[in-house]
Amino acid sequence: xxxxxxxxxxxxxxxxxxxxxxxxxxxxxxxxxxxxxxxxxxxxxxxxxxxxxxxxxxxxxxxxxxxxxxxxxxxxxxxxxxxxxxxxxxxxxxxxxxxxxxxxxxxxxxxxxxxxxxxxxxxxxxxxxxxxxxxxxxxxxxxxxxxxxxxxxxxxxxxxxxxxxxxxxxxxxxxxxxxxxxxxxxxxxxxxxxxxxxxxxxxxxxxxxxxxxxxxxxxxxxxxxxxxxxxxxxxxxxxxxxxxxxxxxxxxxxxx
Amino acid sequence: xxxxxxxxxxxxxxxxxxxxxxxxxxxxxxxxxxxxxxxxxxxxxxxxxxxxxxxxxxxxxxxxxxxxxxxxxxxxxxxxxxxxxxxxxxxxxxxxxxxxxxxxxxxxxxxxxxxxxxxxxxxxxxxxxxxxxxxxxxxxxxxxxxxxxxxxxxxxxxxxxxxxxxxxxxxxxxxxxxxxxxxxxxxxxxxxxxxxxxxxxxxxxxxxxxxxxxxxxxxxxxxxxxxxxxxxxxxxxxxxxxxxxxxxxxxxxxxxxxxxxxxxxxxxxxxxxxxxxxxxxxxxxxxxxxxxxxxxxxxxxxxxxxxxxxxxxxxxxxxxxxxxxxxxxxxxxxxxxxxxxxxxxxxxxxxxxxxxxxxxxxxxxxxxx
Numbered sequence: 001x002x003x004x005x006x007x008x009x010x011x012x013x014x015x016x017x018x019x020x021x022x023x024x025x026x027x028x029x030x031x032x033x034x035x036x037x038x039x040x041x042x043x044x045x046x047x048x049x050x051x052x053x054x055x056x057x058x059x060x061x062x063x064x065x066x067x068x069x070x071x072x073x074x075x076x077x078x079x080x081x082x083x084x085x086x087x088x089x090x091x092x093x094x095x096x097x098x099x100x101x102x103x104x105x106x107x108x109x110x111x112x113x114x115x116x117x118x119x120x121x122x123x124x125x126x127x128x129x130x131x132x133x134x135x136x137x138x139x140x141x142x143x144x145x146x147x148x149x150x151x152x153x154x155x156x157x158x159x160x161x162x163x164x165x166x167x168x169x170x171x172x173x174x175x176x177x178x179x180x181x182x183x184x185x186x187x188x189x190x191x192x193x194x195x196x197x198x199x200x201x202x203x204x205x206x207x208x209x210x211x212x213x214x215x216x217x218x219x220x221x222x223x224x225x226x227x228x229x230x231x232x233x234x235x236x237x238x239x240x241x242x243x244x245x246x247x248x249x250x251x252x253x254x255x256x
Numbered sequence: 257x258x259x260x261x262x263x264x265x266x267x268x269x270x271x272x273x274x275x276x277x278x279x280x281x282x283x284x285x286x287x288x289x290x291x292x293x294x295x296x297x298x299x300x301x302x303x304x305x306x307x308x309x310x311x312x313x314x315x316x317x318x319x320x321x322x323x324x325x326x327x328x329x330x331x332x333x334x335x336x337x338x339x340x341x342x343x344x345x346x347x348x349x350x351x352x353x354x355x356x357x358x359x360x361x362x363x364x365x366x367x368x369x370x371x372x373x374x375x376x377x378x379x380x381x382x383x384x385x386x387x388x389x390x391x392x393x394x395x396x397x398x399x400x401x402x403x404x405x406x407x408x409x410x411x412x413x414x415x416x417x418x419x420x421x422x423x424x425x426x427x428x429x430x431x432x433x434x435x436x437x438x439x440x441x442x443x444x445x446x447x448x449x450x451x452x453x454x455x456x457x458x459x460x461x462x463x464x465x466x467x468x469x470x471x472x473x474x475x476x477x478x479x480x481x482x483x484x485x486x487x488x489x490x491x492x493x494x495x496x497x498x499x500x501x502x503x504x505x506x507x508x509x510x511x512x513x514x515x516x517x518x519x520x521x522x523x524x525x526x527x528x529x530x531x532x533x534x535x536x537x538x539x540x541x542x543x544x545x546x547x548x549x550x551x552x553x554x555x556x557x558x559x560x561x562x563x564x565x566x567x568x569x570x571x572x573x574x575x576x577x578x579x580x581x582x583x584x585x586x587x588x589x590x591x592x593x594x595x596x597x598x599x600x601x602x603x604x605x606x607x608x609x610x611x612x613x614x615x616x617x618x619x620x621x622x623x624x625x
Contacts, residue, residue: 020572022554025495042547043572044554049495057495146341156275163280187275198294199275201287 003058005141009065012140013045017072018256020044023061025051033060037068037078040256059137059147066133066140073226077251081125081234083118087245092117098172116175121247127182128233131189131216132225138193145194152190156199159183163202177211178241184212185237189219214240259308260327261319262353266292269316270345292316299338299346303330318349328354332363344371362392366401373405381405396426404435415439430458434465441468445475456485463492467502479509487559506559507601513563514581514602522606529585530604530611536574536586537593547573549590552583556601560584 010021019038026034026048033053036046047064049057072078095101096113104112137148161167162180184203191200203209218236222229231249238244266288271278274291281288289311296318300307304323309316322330331350338347348371354364365388372381385402389395403418416439422432437451449472456462456469470485482505489502514523537545551573552560560569560580567577578586588604589611 023495024554025500041543042550044551046550046554054495054497150341153273153275157272157277160275160277160280164277164283196275196298198291198298201290201294202276202280205284205287 003062003141003143005143006058006062006065009062009069009137009140013065013068013072016069017045017075017254021047021065021068023047023049023057025049025054025057027051032056033064035064035067037072037254038256039254043256056147056151059141059144059151062137062141062144063133066136067129069136070129070132070225070230071227072254074228075255076253077227078254079227079231080250080252081121081247082250083121084246084248088114088117088121088247091246095172095175098174100170101172112171116171117246120175120178120241120243123179123182124238124241124243125234125247127186128219128225128237129230131186131193131219132230134190135193135225149194149196152194152196152199156183156187156190159186160199160202163206178243180206180208181211181215181241182237184208185215185219188212188216192216259319259321260331260353260357261317262349262356263315263317264349266311266314266316268345268349270343273343273346295346299334303334328357328361332361332367335364336367339367339371344375347371360391362388362395362398366395366398369398369405370401373401373408376408378405378409382409394425396422396429396432398422399425400429400432400435403432407435407439412439428454428458430455430462430465434459434462434468437468437472441472441475445472448472449476461492463489463496463498466492467498470502470505474505483509490559503559503601510559510562511602522610523581526581526585526604526607527610527614529582530589530608531614532582533586533589534608534611534615537590542594544573545590546594549587549594552587552590555583556587560587562602 010023013019013021017038020043022044024046027050029048029050032050034048036042036048038045045068047061049060053060092110092113094113095116096106096109101109101112134148134152138145141148160183162176162183168176180203184200187199187203188209191197200209203212215237218240219225219233222233225233235244238247269292271281271288274281274295276287276291281291292311293309296307296309296316300318300320303320305321307321308319311317320327320331331354335347335350335354338344338350348368351364351368351371354361355368358364365384369381369385369388372378372384382402382405385398385405388398389402392398399418399422403415403422406412406415406418416436419432419436419439422429423436426432433451434455437448437455439448440451441448449469452465452469452472456465459465466485467489470482470489473479473482473485486502486506486509490499490506493499514526515521537548540548548571551571555569555571560583562580562584564580567579567582569578569580569583570576571578571583574586584600584602585604585607588600588602589608591598591600592608
């Protein structure tokens with residue numbers, strides 16, 4: 001990586017975690033980047049940037065480094081979320097029985113129900129981290145702010161599609177509420193960091209901003225965000241959203 | 257101080273620049289108006305002063321009251337900032353409003369011309385840049401931008417003429433030199449070479465110039481001189497597309513040298529390195545094979561010097577010092593084991609095949625005749 005701000009983030013990760021970071025390109029993935037974090041037997045963090053995103057590679061790598069800095073603040077207890085199989089299956093079945101899923105063929109409704117469970121658990125795990133990392137990158141990488149604003153603009157635009165009738169009516173109302181509440185928290189987080197208020201408009205006009213504020217307040221109370229504070233915030237969000245039974249934490253010792 | 261104002265059709269506002277889904281905005285007129293008002297309020301807040309934005313009857317009217325200073329200069333900088341962010345649709349009405357105030361605003365014409373050229377609106381771009389050059393005929397960057405717009409329109413003689421004029425006015429206009437060299441490079445690398453050399457000297461951190469010079473040198477056959485430029489091209493932005501091209505070029509050179517040194521046949525040293533790799537990977541197992549191969553692949557992103565016999569490489573996953581060819585052999589052998597369809601960047605298939613035969617002979621020794 002060539003940008004001095006990104007170099008600084010890579011150096012911080014190497015200093016904090018004791019492992020080297022390697023950056024590479026990868027094609028054929030959906031997400032902007034993949035991260036394979038280091039283990040004593042595989043002593044390098046590998047950040048693989050989607051080759052379609054190479055123009056934003058510096059920012060993407062800085063974000064991945066930010067994630068490592070938060071999640072690896074205690075090397076002896078690096079957290080990862082694991083789905084609790086039985087409650088997840090029960091929840092998927094419950095949603096599969098709700099409209100509009102109930103009108104689908106049984107096999108399909110079960111798959112979609114499961115997709116929602118996995119999606120919401122992933123979201124409750126990732127959004128607080130995303131906001132925490134955004135704040136860190138905004139502070140530590142001032143030269144990457146343009147790329148950061150561009151990235152959030154695209155992401156928030158994409159998330160606001162959920163208000164279009166085609167998307168809104170495609171899942172159970174309960175799933176929609178939980179998803180939109182976390183999206184509102186993300187928009188609030190970005191607004192707080194950047195001063196950009198436009199992204200809040202859809203949540204204001206549909207009355208979802210207040211529920212998002214509750215989540216965001218829990219995150220703000222946990223500053224600075226280290227791995228222990230992060231898992232605490234995720235648990236708080238999950239309790240507010242009634243998702244707490246669907247996962248457990250798995251902690252691993254990654255000391256070199 | 258009078259406010260600076262401009263208007264444009266709501267239909268011309270690029271909704272994709274907002275963090276809200278465009279279809280959602282099109283279906284909600286009040287949210288759309290609020291979003292556009294907020295967009296300009298935030299933009300002008302950063303400039304100081306205050307902005308009034310009205311969205312009515314399909315027209316957006318913006319009036320900005322600057323806090324202090326030269327309003328035109330501040331707005332021009334703002335428009336250039338928007339262009340840098342790729343937000344041409346917001347920059348264009350500002351640039352056009354500046355030109356309504358002063359039709360000879362050279363900076364506004366130049367930036368508008370470049371923006372139109374980047375958008376592929378090449379006829380408008382050429383017209384705008386020619387307008388600039390009518391009253392500023394010594395604007396070297398203007399001639400460069402005109403040359404680029406002509407080249408994009410495939411009007412090569414006009415492009416060459418404009419770029420030559422830019423260089424005549426300013427002999428150290430590196431972008432003009434680079435673009436003219438790129439045009440000549442297709443037909444006559446020898447003609448392009450001195451231009452690209454000068455561009456690369458003037459722009460030592462410009463990846464395109466370094467790669468352009470390397471290509472000129474390769475086309476003429478100066479391979480040894482080209483290689484350090486390819487290395488530099490990679491180091492300037494390792495994940496860029498140009499870096500990938502430079503890596504591929506380096507692999508081709510290294511492989512050609514490797515074969516040339518072996519008289520076109522197999523390299524005995526590479527055969528033994530492949531044999532060593534086969535034995536090591538057999539003993540270490542799949543996981544360790546992956547780890548070693550992966551580490552070499554990462555190291556090799558900067559290019560392994562396979563024609564240098566010195567043992568200048570070390571690995572964290574495998575003890576010892578290695579030559580570039582030894583690592584390339586380990587990499588090729590490892591890749592063939594774990595991901596045979598992946599390009600290892602070098603073809604050592606003949607060496608590996610011989611190594612496999614040797615290994616089989618070691619396992620099942622033939623009886624002496």
